[in-house]
Amino acid sequence: MGWPASYRPLGRRGLGLGGSLVLAGILVLAGMALALPCSASRAEMVEPPALAERVAAGTLPPVNQRLPIVPAVEAGEPGKYGGELHTLIASARDTRVIGFYGYARLMAYTPEHELVPDILQSVDDDGDRVFTLHLRAGQKWSDGAPFTTEDFRYWWQDVALNPNLSPSGPPIELLIDGERPRVEILDETTIRFSWSKPNPTFLGHLAGPAPLQIFRPAHYLKQFNAKYAAPAMLDELVKQARVRNWGQLHNRLDNMTRNDNPDLPTLDPWVLTTRPPSDRFVFERNPYYYRIDRNGMQLPYIDRIIASIADAKIIPAKVGLGGESDLQARYLRFDNYTFLKDGEERNDFSVRLWRTGYGSQLALYPNLNVKDPIWQALMRDVRFRRALSMAIDRHEINQVIYYGLGIEGQNTMLPGSPLASTENQKAWAHYDSKAANRLLDEIGLTKRDGEGIRLMPDGRPLEIIIETAGDSSEQSDVLELIRDTWREIGIKLFTKPEQVEVLHNRIFAGETMMTIDKGLDDGLATPAMTPRVLAPTQQEGWEWPRWGQYFETKGKSGEPPDLPAAVELLALERRWHETISRDERKEIWQRMLAIHADQVFTIGTVAGVPQPVVVNNRLHNVPVEGIYNYDPGAHFGVYKPDHFWLSPPPGDTAKAAAAEPPAGSVSQPVKD
């Protein structure tokens, strides 16, 4: 069928560009640097015992032919093969979570939030404009088909640019001011994405828990694509699947993040083998997985993951009473902690407390776009927001609700992020009702009614209604405590629980005064991540929904921001995306955080509230202290569960023997 037009072998133009630019950020194989002790060549790889039988029978090639020529190497403590890991999920949709745990990504974050190549052998980053991705030669999909740049080409030309499959065009992460990338396939293992302006978030998007997927298993999906498939066959498949057209069929089958198609080849450590619908999903080890440990044993150690569905509400009971999960954090809440701890001995697991990454466990969002003009003027007065913040006794909240385990302060970066600053954390966050009262007097809210509640300029009592999404008792407990201390500065607080869609629509329309929700999604960001959420860029920013809408719709709806601080945030955000200087990016972040701290756009309470993580005592290599975060973090993903391993149950010696790798094939663990 011939190569498509954008295929250009590395030609004159490419070389010319390369020569004139400094290769600023070369992230060459950071994994290798960590794992140099590994001296195993492809010939010395260890065959996982679970697959030995199939290899002996000749239905599976031996391990050295299944691994890429240069496998990725896990630097952590080596383990042993075998076992099934049980975990609980709440619905069939949660099969995607196993994809988070597998965390096989083109690029990946380390636990320190450093971005390193993972599936990719290396990346050349030329000024954040030209990215040359080098695949691992010889890497294979879980069905044994080669994983090459053809899979990228297929996705770009036949999925992303196909109006049937992607009606809105390529993913927005790949568009810089509307400009599409130039995609060049240089050879079987090299592909280049280039833009004329910097796209600093490109590599980060590849490392997300639900990443930007820029490839697809072409050999499998071509049978569902009208460009390649025989029309009669495709019509039959469409009919069988009861869908309207082939586009719908393709979209249903090609979703790698959703992880619900057992036929879809994958690069993950564990491959879905159960066809939905089911209440129990079995994920078997991927015989072609690309990672090894430092002894040359192919990962993952654990043969099988079994994810069973249980109602989210009884998952804590199943874990705590029955010990029915070997590794569980999802659907366990901090208030389950004592109950879970009680089950530790009976069920032989341990409950660990990991930090969560939210900027604040719960934060108040004064709506700067509230419609009522008098309220709007108050909300936009920084003195008012500061007064509200200082009238919250964060220490009391921490002690009463979180056993004093949280970090009291504003909604900002947490300790552990290179951007954290105590100054920002403490800004306007000390409990001082006198100072708060003074600020309110200064604004001119001096009149009070008989109850001592301050009156607004038009005579209405100062009653703040906080609209919530309901159903979390944690929220109402926190608000109860805030109500008491706000009363001291003459402000009444009411809560109004609503259905979540109603709440969101009311916020977007500017009908709510204030809401309460989680703080910043990522309180552990690094300067290399986009500071977008700190600027009014999305209508889901509850403090400025209409400004965000204005940005998102490019001015078609919403309102342009008119507060100088918000305008400055927007300009800074734009600058962050334009610059290629790492120092400047860090400065921009710090400036934006300082503005937030000073302006108190959101009012934080307590952060770093622990997440209980239940770990079976037979499960090893799970860090005792960790951070449970979605992006970056992929929940357990950054800790690479492919090198977690299970010791056999006590008394089960037959199994123990089987779990030992074949004698003589393991070199001594290398001490660093």
Added chain:
Amino acid sequence: MFGYVIRRLLVMIPTLIAISIIVFGIIQLPPGDYLSTYVAELQSQGEAVDPQKIQFLRELYGFDRPAWEQYLYWVAGLLQGNMGYSFAYNLPVNDVVGDRLVLTFIVSISTIIFTWVLAFPIGIYSATHQYSWTDYGLTLLGFLGLATPSFLLALVLLYGANTLFGISIGGLMDERFIGQPWSLAKVGSVLSHLWIPVIVIGASGTAGMIRRLRANLLDELQKQYVTTARAKGLKPFKVLMKYPLRMSLNPFIADIGTLLPHVISGAAIVSVVLSLPTTGPMLLEALRSQDMYLAGSFLMFMALLTVIGVFLSDLALAALDPRIRLDGGRQR
């Protein structure tokens, strides 16, 4: 009789059309759609969603079309036996419901048997020994069964079963049997889990049935034909079985109409608490997440069974009780 059957069958059509409109309307009433609840659910677990992708899905699922168009699309599918597409499961509704029906049948039929086996002897005994201390005792027990919220009973039994017998919490079988072919061990596992839902779901039903049977039977026992039969020297047991008991059964036959849908829907709330793989929790979840074709098609299926069940129970009543005339209403 024949004319009556035809008439009843024809009336079913407008009934079902009306039900379908009401069902679809109610599912569409809450603000938002499946995707907005989906986004909210992801956000509650700290995950982020790409708005562009959501917009794409909204168009793919046809949520941007007017409601009447969506309704017609759905009904047209139903008529061809295509129940539509479940967004949450990403599968055709037929595939989603299929597996769950079997287990729902098992739970429901066991519950019905449990209810009958317990309620009939107790009801008859209570009626024939009215105001004795055993009657009072059983009545007390029955009212306890009626008054205890079933979800509470479920939680207590779950805790007890786990701590005393080591039975895994919730579900209908040990987790390792799910998705496996049926075997003796699997049946054993199902039986060891089955008793909790059967007791919990059956408890209130049993109590209600005892009370109704007792009341009906008491009415009949006072009647003259019973006295006559006794006077003629018939054995008390035979008298009881032959006449009053049969009379007091009419309400139960009339119940078949509601029994049929009950068998496939299961007790939703209890099933959620017990985490049963039955259709009840699936329906509840579908309604909550506005997975409209799954919820709508399943409700329509239940409505169809109700209509058929009522029809069948009417026919059975006519056949069993000669006092009932099919065309009585028209002649008056």
